[in-house]
Amino acid sequence: MPQRIKALSDSCVLIPCTFTIEERYEKYMVEPARGIWMTFRDIVFDSNRRYNDNTLKAELLGNVTNKNCTTIINHLKTSDTKRYFFRAEPPYFSFPQSVMLEVVVKRFHCSLDSPDRPVISPSSAVKEGAPTSLACTAPAPCPREPPALVWSDTLNGSVEIEQVEQQDGTKAVSSVLTFTASHLHHNKDITCTAQYPVGSETKSAEEVSTLHVLYPPKNTSVLINPSGEIHEGDHVTLSCSSNANPAVSRYTWFKVKGDNITEKSVEQNLTFTDINPSDSGLYYCEARNEHGAENSTAVQLNVACCM
Structure with missing residues (x-):
């Protein structure tokens, strides 16, 4: 026993x-x-x-x-x-x-009779787009009055409830939440609450789990600094930004001229210390991590010639 x-x-x-x-x-x-x-x-x-x-x-x-x-x-x-x-x-x-x-038991209106907190598993990172399951398990010491398990957010997924027997022979209730992982779920806290009926009261215990989702670069964009009119000889920086988990491991800059695409740099920033009109053209960046890559929209860089 x-x-x-x-x-x-x-x-x-x-x-x-x-x-x-x-x-x-x-x-x-x-x-x-x-x-x-x-x-x-x-x-x-x-x-x-x-x-x-x-x-x-x-x-x-x-x-x-x-x-x-x-x-x-x-x-x-x-x-x-x-x-x-x-x-x-x-x-x-x-x-x-x-x-x-x-x-x-409850004494002096303080909740000293809280049940053991449920357990949420697994807590490991998941990949975006993959079917994912979280199991919330709570002890059910009284099988006649098992706890109700409630998720704070079902993430547009489905929930299945089952009674299980634990290794020591005691009973438990498990709620399995199945959903498709999205980058929008990354770092989101999700709570599972076990609600135990005791007479006319309900005694609750909860557990919080933070979702970790792995995903390729999103919302990749280019920022030109300075943003106004650019003249020959100016110092100009094109910055590439992207949202990814894990963080972007490689940035690549490309220049488009007609049907030709030329690789210009493998840094996050493309810097011109003494820009000239020949640097004018369309530029875009590629952001990449181990899960994929995304290109930014191409931006036009115009360099005005000195009078």
């Missing part, structure tokens, strides 16, 4: 539990067999007692003869926060393994 389970006051909790015994004791595993839950000192549940006669308001769901001691505890109170041990009769054996049950 799990070493630790956290549950909400006034709710319930499922303790998944199985056991094994030595082969020589198998002959004693016959009906009627009873299950007992104990603390260090006291018996708090006996499956042979009536429900209301037990200190722990629980139901033994498993069959002890089949070595299944799965139990659900109802109407949890803070006083139920204890370490519990299981005993099977027969074979009249108290197992040394235990489960620590933590029941959290």
